[in-house]
Amino acid sequence: MTESTALYDIPGPHARRRHILYGLASTVVLLALAGWLLHLLFDSDQFTSTKWSPFLYKGIQELLLEGLGNTLKAFAYASVLSLALGAVLATGRLSERRVLRWISTLIIEFFRAMPVLVMIFFIFVALKVQPLPALVAGLTLYNGSVLAEVFRTGIHSVARGQGEAAYALGMRKTQVMTYVLTPQAVRAMLPAIISQLVVALKDTSLGFLITYEEFLHAGKLIASNLDYDLPFIPVVLVISPIYIGMCMLLSWFATWVARKERRNPKTKAVEVAPAEPQTLLPGQP
Amino acid sequence: MDVLTDNFSLYGKGFLGTVELTVYASALALVLGFLMASFRVAPVGSFRVFGTVWVTVLRNTPLTLLFFAVMLGLPRFGLVLPFEVFAVLALGCYTSAFICEVLRSGINTVPRGQGEAARSLGMTFTQTLGTVVLPQAFRTVIPPIGSTLIALAKNSAIAGAFSVTELLGTYKTLSELGYNIVWTFVWIAVGYLIITLTISALFHVMEKRWGVAR
Numbered sequence: 001m002t003e004s005t006a007l008y009d010i011p012g013p014h015a016r017r018r019h020i021l022y023g024l025a026s027t028v029v030l031l032a033l034a035g036w037l038l039h040l041l042f043d044s045d046q047f048t049s050t051k052w053s054p055f056l057y058k059g060i061q062e063l064l065l066e067g068l069g070n071t072l073k074a075f076a077y078a079s080v081l082s083l084a085l086g087a088v089l090a091t092g093r094l095s096e097r098r099v100l101r102w103i104s105t106l107i108i109e110f111f112r113a114m115p116v117l118v119m120i121f122f123i124f125v126a127l128k129v130q131p132l133p134a135l136v137a138g139l140t141l142y143n144g145s146v147l148a149e150v151f152r153t154g155i156h157s158v159a160r161g162q163g164e165a166a167y168a169l170g171m172r173k174t175q176v177m178t179y180v181l182t183p184q185a186v187r188a189m190l191p192a193i194i195s196q197l198v199v200a201l202k203d204t205s206l207g208f209l210i211t212y213e214e215f216l217h218a219g220k221l222i223a224s225n226l227d228y229d230l231p232f233i234p235v236v237l238v239i240s241p242i243y244i245g246m247c248m249l250l251s252w253f254a255t256w257v258a259r260k261e262r263r264n265p266k267t268k269a270v271e272v273a274p275a276e277p278q279t280l281l282p283g284q285p
Numbered sequence: 286m287d288v289l290t291d292n293f294s295l296y297g298k299g300f301l302g303t304v305e306l307t308v309y310a311s312a313l314a315l316v317l318g319f320l321m322a323s324f325r326v327a328p329v330g331s332f333r334v335f336g337t338v339w340v341t342v343l344r345n346t347p348l349t350l351l352f353f354a355v356m357l358g359l360p361r362f363g364l365v366l367p368f369e370v371f372a373v374l375a376l377g378c379y380t381s382a383f384i385c386e387v388l389r390s391g392i393n394t395v396p397r398g399q400g401e402a403a404r405s406l407g408m409t410f411t412q413t414l415g416t417v418v419l420p421q422a423f424r425t426v427i428p429p430i431g432s433t434l435i436a437l438a439k440n441s442a443i444a445g446a447f448s449v450t451e452l453l454g455t456y457k458t459l460s461e462l463g464y465n466i467v468w469t470f471v472w473i474a475v476g477y478l479i480i481t482l483t484i485s486a487l488f489h490v491m492e493k494r495w496g497v498a499r
Contacts, residue, residue: 005397005400006399006401006418007326008328008400008410009404019329022332023331024331026335027331030335044363113435113478113481113482114439114474114478115441115442117442117443118453118470118473118474121470122474125456125466126466126469201347202345202346205348205350206349208349208353216349216350216353220353232357233358236358239350240346240354243346243347244342244345244350247346251341251345276386
């Protein structure tokens with residue numbers, strides 16, 4: 001970082017030398033911390049061959065892959081359905097009919113304020129639905145409501161002249177929406193939409209809590225195996241990089257899309273959203 | 286209705302559990318988030334790297350995985366604490382990554398000229414930070430911090446599934462007692478709505494009071 005920020009001036013030679021010193025000291029501290037963690041892992045016998053041997057077996061690899069597949073399946077269903085629900089709810093909120101607007105606002109605000117897990121448990125326990133549909137339905141209701149707000153923000157962020165010009169040309173509201181506003185809004189909100197899908201992907205792990213046989217569930221099965229000396233830490237060390245890696249890839253994709261769309265001439269009349277999940281306070285206009 | 290009146294103490298306990306979790310985890314998240322944000326804007330490279338890694342990893346970790354690892358993993362290193370503490374740790378660390386990003390983007394919204402003007406007046410670093418940069422950043426971060434804390438309150442439901450006393454966890458006892466499961470959930474939902482809407486109202490007031498008119 002060579003340019004100055006609001007926080008401090010560009011450092012001179014003296015300050016730079018001091019910063020390098022701080023940097024070295026903190027690196028040593030961090031390395032020591034990492035070493036201590038490794039030492040703890042070794043000390044509590046986490047790297048014995050019995051604990052790691054299960055990953056060599058074909059059956060266990062297949063179990064893990066199957067869990068991963070189930071996670072991705074839930075994610076695929078949930079993302080497609082929540083995009084559809086989001087589109088419907090956003091249309092409702094932007095409708096000219098007051099009743100439709102109120103109903104969709106009510107739905108959106110309710111599901112945004114409710115923890116996803118409560119929804120999932122309600123569908124699973126009270127409505128006695130199978131784990132996968134319960135998980136997908138809960139995720140869809142929550143993410144659909146959030147995506148509806150994202151879509152609406154996108155439509156409102158298109159420069160006002162665009163809609164006005166389209167109306168002036170004699171287009172109907174549906175035409176203005178489909179030909180003028182939505183294409184620009186989707187381009188602008190694509191990073192935010194993908195980031196919301198990252199949230200959906202992360203939340204598929206909630207399926208673990210309702211005994212859906214997803215990735216974590218497979219891990220738990222292996223971790224509670226006495227034959228391999230309860231290999232809990234090895235399982236976590238294997239599962240988390242895969243899980244976090246998948247989410248990171250999708251997040252990076254969102255950032256990449258944001259950068260690409262910002263350069264795109266088609267987003268001149270609209271501000272491209274940052275690649276972050278939307279953080280609107282409930283009840284905010 | 287009688288589900289609520291018959292089991293008021295059970296609901297009350299769960300409600301208080303959720304509130305407690307939310308308050309403690311929020312405090313931890315705000316402190317850690319502030320620390321990490323200051324790391325991320327520090328002039329020292331290794332601080333910045335540490336902050337960035339912390340944020341990137343935690344933001345992309347499923348919270349259930351984090352709970353799974355903390356609740357069932359830390360005891361294997363001989364670290365035995367009550368489940369509530371583990372839950373606060375997991376929730377707080379997870380949310381701190383989001384708080385950090387909010388604070389950092391808040392600091393970035395302060396125009397560079399503000400700091401330069403402050404320094405050219407001869408203000409020290411602490412003065413620049415305390416009287417010029419942070420007050421302006423604070424005004425812009427109120428709504429996003431509010432929605433992050435609401436997300437935290439909602440995420441605390443996961444702790445209930447890991448046998449921490451908490452609002453969602455009450456459904457198990459009640460359904461064993463044979464109460465109507467739909468109404469049980471209605472009151473749980475009302476409890477969560479009370480918590481999230483309170484936080485929302487609180488931050489709306491703060492925004493009215495201190496927010497920037499844009």
